[in-house]
Amino acid sequence: MILNEPQLAENIGSVARVMANFGLSDLRLVRPRDGWPQERAWASASGAHWPLDDAKVFDTLEAAIADLKLVYATTARPRETRLPIYTPRESAGHLAEEVAQGRAVGLLFGGERAGLETDDIALCQAIVSIPIDERFRSLNLAQAVSINAYEWKMTQDDRPWRKFEQNVEEPADQAALLGLYGHLEDELEKAGFYHPPEKKPSMVRNLRAPLARARLSDQEVRTFRGVITALSKGRGRVLAKLAEKAKKEAP
Structure with missing residues (x-):
């Protein structure tokens, strides 16, 4: 999970708690507003300390995703970027296929105030948009992570996804x-x-x-x-x- 410019330590801790719930541990933080580490994050994680202990901090989003083969951006507003748009369930299937081939993947989440900018989304290969009611499209950061993490966990517990052909060339990082x-x-x-x-x-x-x-x-x-x-x-x-x-x- 990649959090771009997260603002509140409590939200980072809540994200770590969700990640631990669903078997995820690779947490990457890009320019957290109040610096890192922050004690309040560990308090909010309620014992799920390992994603926070091993969290990596980056000065730029480009550096945070440089070693990944596939990155999807999560946003409720696709804006003008012309990329495929998937639900969390669809994206989890795609990501699971990649991981089954030994490829590193990531889900990108924006900051609490404004989400992801268009230029951030343009660095990714597709968009993940949660189908929620048009009357109120605001989700807490940890809520958005939990929905995507749940769908990911489902692919690991009961995975009907087809495998990529073995002769397909590795995608560039x-x-x-x-x-x-x-x-x-x-x-x-x-x-x-x-x-x-x-x-x-x-x-x-x-x-x-x-x-x-x-x-x-x-x-x-x-x-x-x-x-x-x-x-x-x-x-x-x-x-x-x-x-x-x-x-x-x-x-």
């Missing part, structure tokens, strides 16, 4: 994908792609979403980065030739 995103976005910046400039954030999200959905393998990431490098070098040669020609033709 998030660090490799982030490297690809940065490489592509830097070259597009040099080429003047982001126009008008104020639309750059939405354009970047629209570029990342299809790449995230594709579940690229490490080899595919390397191939795409090779393509980007080749195109950028080709553009550089064309510009050099044009500059040379202009120099020769100058009076």
Whole structure:
């Protein structure tokens, strides 16, 4: 479980208690508002101390998910990010398939005040949205974790999920994908792609979403980065030739 910018120590402790209920222990905290550790979290965990004892703290969300093969974002508001949307039951099935293949996965939860930002969701491969009444869509952080953790536990106790074919290539981890995103976005910046400039954030999200959905393998990431490098070098040669020609033709 990844908590992005959690605010209250009591909520972190309640999340740890839920995780212990359903056999989960890997807790990752991204920029907790009041720092870490916080004694009130242990008090709220009611004895479920092991997720808190081993909790990892990160300065950025990118660092928190870098070693994971698949990350789903939990939010009641999908916003403009164009990613698949699943219920907790559907997502638990997908995550269980990945774990059965030895792949590290994560569920991302936003802070209590505003949830996840669009840019945070864009780092993930899909969205998990709990089907609750439209008249009141606010859930406590631990409640949201408990619903997803319960569905996960059900996949472990009685798992009818199909196995992935053994010859399918391993998907790239998030660090490799982030490297690809940065490489592509830097070259597009040099080429003047982001126009008008104020639309750059939405354009970047629209570029990342299809790449995230594709579940690229490490080899595919390397191939795409090779393509980007080749195109950028080709553009550089064309510009050099044009500059040379202009120099020769100058009076």
